Structures are given as C-alpha cells and as structure tokens.
Amino acid sequence: MNKDVKFIDWGLTDYQDAWDRQEEIFNGTVALKGKNRTENTNEPTPNYLIFNEHKHVYTLGKSGKPENLLLDEQGLLEKQATYYKINRGGDITYHGPGQIVGYPILDLDNFFTDIHLYLRTLEEAVILTLADYGIIAGRYEGYTGVWLDADNEKARKICAMGVRCSRWVTMHGFAFNVNADLAYFKNIVPCGIDDKDVTSMEREIGRKLNMDEVKDKLKNHIASLFKMQLI
Structure with a gap:
C-alpha cells in the first residue's frame, strides 16, 4: 500500500479549472487501478491532498435541489458568482476566498x-484544527460536516463536506470556513438545511486568521489521522 501523498496548494482557482484538474487526476488513478486488475500488475497508485480557495461559486450536488439557490442569473452576476451542478454527494454549498477547500484524491485501498x-x-481533522484555536466543535447526528453547538438551538456549521468515490478513489472533499464572507451563504439554503446557521473561524474568534497557518495545521492533522506521508 502506498501511503505517500503529494500535497499541493493551488491557491485561488476558478472552480471549473479545479474540477477539470481533479477529474484528470481522478480518472488517471481509476485507469491505473483498472490496468493493474486486468494485466495482473501491481503499480502503486498515487495519492493527492489538494488545498485551494475558489472565486465566488455555488455548487449543487447530485442529490441537491436547484431551488436551494436563491439567486437568478442576474443575481449571480451582481454577486460576481458562478454556479455549477456537479457529481459529488450532498446539496448546495458556497465556495469563496477565505475558505479552505480540500480535495483529497486518495486511493482508499492504500488506507482503508x-x-x-x-x-x-x-471531520476529525477539522475538529482538531479548530481545537488548536480554542474552538470546540463536533458532529451533528444525521448530518455530515463539522458543527459548533450541535446539541442546542445555536447549532451552526463551520465545515461542509461532499465527496465522490469510485473504485475506492475519492474526489471533491470539504469546505472549511476560515475567513469566508458569510453573506454569500444567505443566497442559498446551505446543504439544504434551512433552519441552521453557518459560521467561520473569523466570526467565532473575532479576527482574521492566517490562512497559511490554518492550512498547515489542517494538513498535518489529516496526515496524522490517515497515517500518510506528505511529499
């Protein structure tokens, strides 16, 4: 099993460009697994952990409802945002600057x-990262992602998740609100949940965070939990 994982930070990227690049890596890994199976070879499959921030964009997962986007085409133009229907699980969410969007493209046969x-x-990696900053977070039964005060009426989500997995190869991933502009979430029913708030580290702590510092802590927690070697 290959536990080496190439870490890449794409920086601020257009969503379509990032999606195309993900698909290329994902399809290459799936194809290699197919070749190993049909030709009875054992070439190691690569793993990637990709971080980036996106320009303002709304994405709708396979199980999502288009009406959960509350903007028409003119509204999207005014917000300088784009909109995509994509092939991950989950409903609608927002990506934008100040948010760590993580794309682990892993062959889970290398892990579990x-x-x-x-x-x-x-989720645990995000929870541990938040704990590094004194923010107590956890899970909300019945929902994916990371939440604060999930056990009471103040429940609010700080990290959304939606993944695709084929032949145990993953793509898409998570969106972690660090310094994100939360006003953009008011234009959707986030993840199809209309009675819960969305928050960010900046809102909870009361100041902007150093994105590189948060990314470093997060990637190290992911590496530790998956027992991966970042390269």
Missing part, C-alpha cells in the same frame, strides 16, 4: 475501504 470512516476522519 470505508467511506463512512473516511468522512468521519476528515
């Missing part, structure tokens, strides 16, 4: 073949 555990492990 359990998509439930995969999601819980990504």
Whole structure:
C-alpha cells in the first residue's frame, strides 16, 4: 500500500479549472487501478491532498435541489458568482476566498475501504484544527460536516463536506470556513438545511486568521489521522 501523498496548494482557482484538474487526476488513478486488475500488475497508485480557495461559486450536488439557490442569473452576476451542478454527494454549498477547500484524491485501498470512516476522519481533522484555536466543535447526528453547538438551538456549521468515490478513489472533499464572507451563504439554503446557521473561524474568534497557518495545521492533522506521508 502506498501511503505517500503529494500535497499541493493551488491557491485561488476558478472552480471549473479545479474540477477539470481533479477529474484528470481522478480518472488517471481509476485507469491505473483498472490496468493493474486486468494485466495482473501491481503499480502503486498515487495519492493527492489538494488545498485551494475558489472565486465566488455555488455548487449543487447530485442529490441537491436547484431551488436551494436563491439567486437568478442576474443575481449571480451582481454577486460576481458562478454556479455549477456537479457529481459529488450532498446539496448546495458556497465556495469563496477565505475558505479552505480540500480535495483529497486518495486511493482508499492504500488506507482503508470505508467511506463512512473516511468522512468521519476528515471531520476529525477539522475538529482538531479548530481545537488548536480554542474552538470546540463536533458532529451533528444525521448530518455530515463539522458543527459548533450541535446539541442546542445555536447549532451552526463551520465545515461542509461532499465527496465522490469510485473504485475506492475519492474526489471533491470539504469546505472549511476560515475567513469566508458569510453573506454569500444567505443566497442559498446551505446543504439544504434551512433552519441552521453557518459560521467561520473569523466570526467565532473575532479576527482574521492566517490562512497559511490554518492550512498547515489542517494538513498535518489529516496526515496524522490517515497515517500518510506528505511529499
């Protein structure tokens, strides 16, 4: 099993460009697994952990409802935002500057073949990162992602998740609000949940965070939890 994982930070990227680049890596890994199976070879499959920030964009997962986007085409133009229907799970969410969007493109045969555990492990990495800053976070039963005050009426989400997995190769991932402009969430029903708030580290702490510092802590927690070697 290959536990080496190439870490890449794409910086501020257009969503379509990032999606195309993800698909290229994902399809290459799936193809290699197919070749290994049909030709009885054992070439190691690569793993990637990609971080980036996106220009303002709304994305709708396969199970989402288009009416959860509350803007028409003119509204999107005014907000300088784009909109995509994509092939991950989940409903609608927002990506933008000040948000760490993580795309682990992993062959889970190199780690563990359990998509439930995969999601819980990504959540745990975000929970541990928040704890580094004194923010107590956890899970909300019945929902994916990371939440604050999930056990009471103040429940608010700080990290959304939606993944695709084929032949145990993953793509898409998570969106972690660090310094994100939360006003953009008012233009959607976030993740299809209309009675819960969305928050960010900046809102909770009362100041902007150093994005590179948060990214460094997060990637190290992911590496530790998955027992991966970042290269």
